Amino acid sequence: MYGWAGKVLRINLTESKISIENLDAKVAKDFIGSRGLGAKFLLDELDPKTDPLSPENKLIFATGPLTGTLAPGGSRYTVVTKSPLTGAIANSNAGGHFPAELKFAGFDLIIFEGKAKKPVYLWIENEKVELRDATKLWGKTIPETEDLIRAETDEFAKIACIGPAGENLVRFANIMNDKGNAAGRSGVGAVMGSKNLKAVVVRGTKGVVVADKEGFRKAVLDVYKYLDNPNTKGFSALGTPLVTVLTQARGVLPTKNFQTGVFEGADKVYGEVFTDTLNVRGKMGVACFSCPVACHRYSRVTDAEFKGEGPGPEYETIGAFGPGCGVDNPSAIAKANIICNEMGMDTITCGFTIACAMELYEKGFLPQKDSGVALNFGNAKAMVDLVGKIAKREGFGDILAEGSYRLAEKYGHPELSMSVKKQEFACYDTRGLQGMAIEYATMNRGACHIRGEVQDIDLFGVYTWRVCTDKKLSFVDSLTTEDKPLLTKEVQDWFASFDSSGMCNFIFFLGVNEDALLALLNTGTGAHYGSAEEMLKCGERAFNAERLFNLKAGLTSNDDTLPKRMLEEPMPSGPVKGQVALLDKMLPEYYRLRGWDQQGIPTPEKMKDLGLG
Amino acid sequence: MKGLSLDVEKCSGCRACELACSMKHTGEYNPLNSRIHISIFHEKAFAIPVVCFQCNEPWCEKICPSGAIKTKTDEVKGIKVVEIAEDKCVGCKMCMLACPFGNMRFDGRHAVKCDLCEGDPECMRFCAKGALQFKEAEASVGRKWKSIAEKILASHYA
Numbered sequence: 033m034y035g036w037a038g039k040v041l042r043i044n045l046t047e048s049k050i051s052i053e054n055l056d057a058k059v060a061k062d063f064i065g066s067r068g069l070g071a072k073f074l075l076d077e078l079d080p081k082t083d084p085l086s087p088e089n090k091l092i093f094a095t096g097p098l099t100g101t102l103a104p105g106g107s108r109y110t111v112v113t114k115s116p117l118t119g120a121i122a123n124s125n126a127g128g129h130f131p132a133e134l135k136f137a138g139f140d141l142i143i144f145e146g147k148a149k150k151p152v153y154l155w156i157e158n159e160k161v162e163l164r165d166a167t168k169l170w171g172k173t174i175p176e177t178e179d180l181i182r183a184e185t186d187e188f189a190k191i192a193c194i195g196p197a198g199e200n201l202v203r204f205a206n207i208m209n210d211k212g213n214a215a216g217r218s219g220v221g222a223v224m225g226s227k228n229l230k231a232v233v234v235r236g237t238k239g240v241v242v243a244d245k246e247g248f249r250k251a252v253l254d255v256y257k258y259l260d261n262p263n264t265k266g267f268s269a270l271g272t273p274l275v276t277v278l279t280q281a282r283g284v285l286p287t288k289n290f291q292t293g294v295f296e297g298a299d300k301v302y303g304e305v306f307t308d309t310l311n312v313r314g315k316m317g318v319a320c321f322s323c324p325v326a327c328h329r330y331s332r333v334t335d336a337e338f339k340g341e342g343p344g345p346e347y348e349t350i351g352a353f354g355p356g357c358g359v360d361n362p363s364a365i366a367k368a369n370i371i372c373n374e375m376g377m378d379t380i381t382c383g384f385t386i387a388c389a390m391e392l393y394e395k396g397f398l399p400q401k402d403s404g405v406a407l408n409f410g411n412a413k414a415m416v417d418l419v420g421k422i423a424k425r426e427g428f429g430d431i432l433a434e435g436s437y438r439l440a441e442k443y444g445h446p447e448l449s450m451s452v453k454k455q456e457f458a459c460y461d462t463r464g465l466q467g468m469a470i471e472y473a474t475m476n477r478g479a480c481h482i483r484g485e486v487q488d489i490d491l492f493g494v495y496t497w498r499v500c501t502d503k504k505l506s507f508v509d510s511l512t513t514e515d516k517p518l519l520t521k522e523v524q525d526w527f528a529s530f531d532s533s534g535m536c537n538f539i540f541f542l543g544v545n546e547d548a549l550l551a552l553l554n555t556g557t558g559a560h561y562g563s564a565e566e567m568l569k570c571g572e573r574a575f576n577a578e579r580l581f582n583l584k585a586g587l588t589s590n591d592d593t594l595p596k597r598m599l600e601e602p603m604p605s606g607p608v609k610g611q612v613a614l615l616d617k618m619l620p621e622y623y624r625l626r627g628w629d630q631q632g633i634p635t636p637e638k639m640k641d642l643g644l645g
Numbered sequence: 646m647k648g649l650s651l652d653v654e655k656c657s658g659c660r661a662c663e664l665a666c667s668m669k670h671t672g673e674y675n676p677l678n679s680r681i682h683i684s685i686f687h688e689k690a691f692a693i694p695v696v697c698f699q700c701n702e703p704w705c706e707k708i709c710p711s712g713a714i715k716t717k718t719d720e721v722k723g724i725k726v727v728e729i730a731e732d733k734c735v736g737c738k739m740c741m742l743a744c745p746f747g748n749m750r751f752d753g754r755h756a757v758k759c760d761l762c763e764g765d766p767e768c769m770r771f772c773a774k775g776a777l778q779f780k781e782a783e784a785s786v787g788r789k790w791k792s793i794a795e796k797i798l799a800s801h802y803a
Contacts, residue, residue: 101674102664102771129660129685136675211687239675245668256773312690319659319692324773326657330690343687 035097046146065096068574070112096534105536128213136236195376212343243558273303283606297360351459352383358409464608529571658692
């Protein structure tokens, strides 16, 4: 095979059994890889009713055919499992250098089954694979774990691991790799912890071979050309934190648990503040493997109260711990981020769970005897203290470790959890972005901002995608509803396609379109996707496979909704004052376009069309 | 004479150069086969590329017992390359010991190193940040003077 390594590594942790299987070429082509292939394997192999934290759950690490190649941003893998936060499918994607190393070791996927009797880590040296004792690593932070493992394996080994949060089954624990890249959402780290699997360690010395070397090289150079634009330059200089100024200007910057969309202290947490005061190399980014953009940052906080250093923070983190919690202190935000990264927790869910607790406290639903402190919005010290307590499940942190939905439900007000399918919103208020309303409501892993970014089209002026050029769209208004069902459906399928390729989302939001990905996939794999439509259908197939998993797990169309605040409480202030999310106007049409019935179930015709029968 | 100039201030650590080099010389994407190497220091947010400097007095050439390593100058392309004649290389690996920078590799049969791609370095083509440039060694001196001067200036007029 070209592009794909052609091998699946299966690890049964209960029996310490390791086996290597061949990857079926047709399945690989139909689901592309990474997110899509992971969904296919999970749907085929796991009873969707399985308890996510039981040994029966499976944990899949999946690279794509372009991971480890010169395809720009070809650095990614996806962790697919059943989520302990949502009960739905989880697919968390990360870059860095670990995923490419897994490919260089000769594997497309790793499937973990069962539960080890005691803590272990997996050590992969090409086809030499062994489970090693990790008892003395249990309890160690992410950076400690990486350093200790590298010392006893290979100094050039790449590592993905969990921290104390994953061990303690925090429902939004993540899996970190290369110390700063997170398969962040939906609690994939808790699943890893439940299996007593501390880390996956890889040293790969083989290469990745592409089908048409000259053609692939040209396709890569074309992407370099498309990326030569002002958005890329801005993104390289500031990273994701450049978004804060945009969402504030649009009035969709989640403030105080989404009570409004404009934050009075926003200018104190703009991207420039971080590059100018905290980021180690200022406006010079740090890159994932094979990425010409380099959007990562590294921060050093000198403020005595919040001293520390580490990768990030990204926009979503700044939004959640900053405006989300009413905090305008960049040092406190950076510190909360550092703790999350060291302990291995999703910053979005963590931040908005604390924000939800703050609202419950201010409204008098959460007594101070439970919270332990006066948990008002803006209390940066309390926020940072709670982050550490959540990871260790200490005191009130034990309740917060369940996520905002279970927290708000416990105190009698589940409507104050800003979540879909129990997963917290990212940092975009849907009342000013109707596309995001439908995206949050329908995304298979619960509220999510990066699986169908309709907002990119108008927020960043990305009119280069075929969804725009084919329909000659030159302007998308984020407040209209008529166009959003179709845009959301098409953009979700498009994102599912490139998420499955092993390339990074950001390459595409910087203007690279469907034809460029098609050229890379065809020259890279030699699998002959006949057209962009055929490739996008693979994305649609993956999306529907995820949907089927969820339906079989017991989720219904009732879960495709938004919190009451979005639907009924008009935005109280700012540029989109008076707006609500008009989901009812859009959802039926979205279902129809998807080929689903009005209960949100794919019709037999659609299933047949996608070969999911 | 032109050479590869490395600007550590600009390197983001993406390793595209390693991929490009390995493909050009071995037909597959494999950083281990690359003749240029990036060391990444995550905690310092820094990455440093190292590639053969095409030394004026190459230790590899001096130590080679079979006379396989010779410096060749190509006036037309404007390059000077320390070259390995594969048919003469006996695979003794003395050159790997001699090179202080780790720029000499062994591919299982003979020693391999950067050959500047006959004056059209593939790595540079994929360096998005401009950390790798192909130019007269002296050309970067003037820019460095200016860059240092600007830093001094900035520290006086902050």
